[in-house]
Amino acid sequence: MDQNNQYEVVVLFNGYSCNTEGGSQSNCTCTLIKGPKNIIVDTMTAWDGNRLQNALEEQGLKCSDIDYVVCTHGHSDHIGCNYLFQCAMHIVGFCISKNHYYFDFDFSTGKPYFIDQKVRVIPTPGHTMQDVSVIVSTNKGSYGITGDLFENKDDEDIWHTLGVDNAELQAKHRNEMLKYVDFIVPGHGPMFEARYIWDKRK
Numbered sequence: 041m042d043q044n045n046q047y048e049v050v051v052l053f054n055g056y057s058c059n060t061e062g063g064s065q066s067n068c069t070c071t072l073i074k075g076p077k078n079i080i081v082d083t084m085t086a087w088d089g090n091r092l093q094n095a096l097e098e099q100g101l102k103c104s105d106i107d108y109v110v111c112t113h114g115h116s117d118h119i120g121c122n123y124l125f126q127c128a129m130h131i132v133g134f135c136i137s138k139n140h141y142y143f144d145f146d147f148s149t150g151k152p153y154f155i156d157q158k159v160r161v162i163p164t165p166g167h168t169m170q171d172v173s174v175i176v177s178t179n180k181g182s183y184g185i186t187g188d189l190f191e192n193k194d195d196e197d198i199w200h201t202l203g204v205d206n207a208e209l210q211a212k213h214r215n216e217m218l219k220y221v222d223f224i225v226p227g228h229g230p231m232f233e234a235r236y237i238w239d240k241r242k
């Protein structure tokens with residue numbers, strides 16, 4: 041098989057979240073999908089520009105090499121550095137834009153947006169009503185980069201308490217995601233194998 045057609049999923053930064061006095065502290069997991077198209081999923085806060093650029097440099101990429109920015113939803117710790125990617129198509133939740141142009145695409149019908157045959161953006165509402173996830177097929181397996189559909193690998197008992205717009209929908213999309221993919225990159229923690237959650241549910 042032609043290696044040049046392959047995608048690789050590289051987690052640039054592991055997100056986290058914790059409660060602090062009078063609030064909470066958090067940042068999202070930021071993922072690079074490297075291949076025929078270069079795609080960033082979730083760009084952290086507006087204070088993370090320098091370290092995001094440095095992390096891309098370590099991968100041999102400049103901001104202008106990024107073809108797509110996908111933000112799993114519109115919260116400020118997932119969209120903060122979108123401005124760095126001036127050559128990219130931006131997909132923020134259900135909204136697809138480039139420069140001042142907004143494209144018609146109706147995620148609310150459930151249909152996927154194909155970046156190409158191996159990468160697609162699918163609607164996974166619940167955490168917000170416009171959440172999306174990215175599904176990537178690679179020669180190491182399939183990956184779901186899900187944003188806050190999964191907070192982290194140990195969220196089974198708490199995810200519904202974390203500011204959820206529609207818990208029923210989120211539960212449905214979580215279960216579907218666990219069936220689709222081998223690996224999950226959650227919104228605020230390191231990547232894990234989907235079967236980790238299946239094993240816990242037994």
Ligand SMILES: [Zn+2]
Nearest residue numbers: 068115188227
């Ligand atoms: Zn989040």
